[in-house]
Amino acid sequence: MVSSPNQATRILRNTSVAITAEGDGLGVVERAAVVIECGNVAWVGAERELPSSFADADVHDLGGRLLSPGLVDCHAHPIFAGRRADEFARRARGDHYLDIAREGGGIMATVRATREASAKALVDLACTRMNYALRSGTTTMEAKSGYDLTCDGELRLLKIASQVGQQHAMTMRPTLLGAHALPPEFADDREGFVQVVVEEMIPRAAHEQLAEAVDIYCDEGAFTLLETRTILEAAKRHKLATKAHVGQFADLGAPQLLAELGSLSGDHLEVVSDEGLAAMGKAGVLATMLPGACVQLRMAPPPVAAMRKAGVAMAIGSDLNPGTSHSESLPLAMWLATTHYGMSVEEAWLGVTRNAARALGDASIGRIAAGSPADLVVWNAEVPAEIPYHFGVNLAARVYKNGRTVWDASAND
């Protein structure tokens, strides 16, 4: 990884800057400049309006290329061990995800491998994944726990996420997903497990400041609506934000619950009622689209048109996980969102920047504005549409994190 000092004031000029403003559009400023000072954006605007106070700064000419905020991955499971390529091969031959899970594969296969892995091994694996993500333009990623399912183990995974964030340029945003699946130890005692989540995991994660949010998998074959309410209400009592995996296979009514609780987002939503969307739209709960998993599971896309109609803002996540979406790439998720989901180019960009930041409860990132961290990506592209349009290869030319250059593709030419 390339690294540069972040002290001197620098001007990035001769660029088109995207996602600068509020509102629905991308706020593209052509022939623009961005000033970086002390790791933050100090100024952004048309180059001809650059204040003379920055006259002494180092100037970097971006050759007309596109500059965007660092991408924000608001739904990811990056802390795990083990490999499930064999399951992928089975699914390619037509076996169903839920059948594989019933046979001990699926999430439980990863739980076994993750429980056995040392902290060092898990940190190393996650850092390798963060390299792939950073090179693809992501500068902030959610890190869900959920592959241990014991109280101590889930807290261990959250601590590992924090350690990855300290070692790696990527900012990690930890989410407790203790209720990812019912662990084998509680196979006959669902209530007992919910009690562990509510009375042990959530209080400890909150007290030790290891998580920002609590997530739960509320679906057919996972947790019920009532269990979801119990767990997310406990999270609220401990001042943690809430979110849920909902409607990947069946709509159990969770969208209305998320609206009632003022949650950050409902994620997946391939199956969702108009009433659920209306409630989400009214309450300002985001819909997080996960097209990698949707395409891989050969499912019909979520009702994007109905989401628009209901005023539900859409974010897009990689859903990086070892089962249904083994990908760190948000640009690829943008391509899938525009092609398979019928989202517009604008919706795709906002989905991995401003709306993804909202889905993490942080308005300071996912945009280029004075005062925001200088998390920036220079793209081998001139207009925003090129990123989903030119797919499957990495167009990120340079990535800045807090003003430092943390990836430069030209180092390899």
Add this chain to the structure above:
Amino acid sequence: MVSSPNQATRILRNTSVAITAEGDGLGVVERAAVVIECGNVAWVGAERELPSSFADADVHDLGGRLLSPGLVDCHAHPIFAGRRADEFARRARGDHYLDIAREGGGIMATVRATREASAKALVDLACTRMNYALRSGTTTMEAKSGYDLTCDGELRLLKIASQVGQQHAMTMRPTLLGAHALPPEFADDREGFVQVVVEEMIPRAAHEQLAEAVDIYCDEGAFTLLETRTILEAAKRHKLATKAHVGQFADLGAPQLLAELGSLSGDHLEVVSDEGLAAMGKAGVLATMLPGACVQLRMAPPPVAAMRKAGVAMAIGSDLNPGTSHSESLPLAMWLATTHYGMSVEEAWLGVTRNAARALGDASIGRIAAGSPADLVVWNAEVPAEIPYHFGVNLAARVYKNGRTVWDASAND
């Protein structure tokens, strides 16, 4: 680009080697070694059976990683100018490809830009694309003409393909696609244009040895079955191989024609009859799958199960082109083939190696065997299934072309 001398004998050891053998499987040899001599593979097999005659060679330990043949892209349109990101944005909003084409977009937009571009500009653009492809593991790529549609212009594009092959490590395999679309100059004279292809383009391309094969777009809105027969029969008379884009939107009966003519492949085939597949299977005509375009156009996948049943071998191409599939990545095409098409991991690998080589009429590449060129890829993976399984990021760690290292990802760490 990194480059190393190709003279010394080298042993790549501590690797799993894939696609070594004939037959249906991947022929994986674990704990294997490959010997490179004078740009070719001199030996491949289990490490413990390595002949003592290679005792003096340089040894490179691959750390247990997977080694595959360089990928072969048997269907690509890499020689073009212009950008159609705006059309992509329109299609994301729901506009249909054929409607955009009728309004002067589509292939004709690229024809206008390509006709206007200098040879140098076209070479530079193509070399940039070849960088993306090489880094994704491709070492041989077809180069179709088809974005000029005049005789001189089509030959110019074939010469440019040849020049790219001389300047770049990628091997280019030129195909004359003069009958890609009816050019505006012949809008009212289809017969006149077919005559130009048959009496001028094909004889000159053959005489000047600028093309190995002749391709035609036989579909609704493109060329008819009769026009296809006329053009491909002319190609045969000039000893050029034949192939066709068929059944992307409608089955005009071309599969049977391709079988009759002993063509290399029928490409796309989203819409194809059982009779057509039976004829192809019997005649040994390959089906080239192009999942990038299929997913991007939101179409149902081709009948893969029927192809298997009819004994039709399947290749997979990137379909790199500025309209429907702007991607250089075969690993991504493998992911789409396994997820959207339901191809197995084995079929995906053979589709981009041995079968793709067959679709180019060249059995010497797309496999690791003594005597074949040392076009090799070291993957950040241990088993073949990981390549489609871990998608959207580049797992190619090192690429050898004729024994030379032409890409090394670790140069960037």
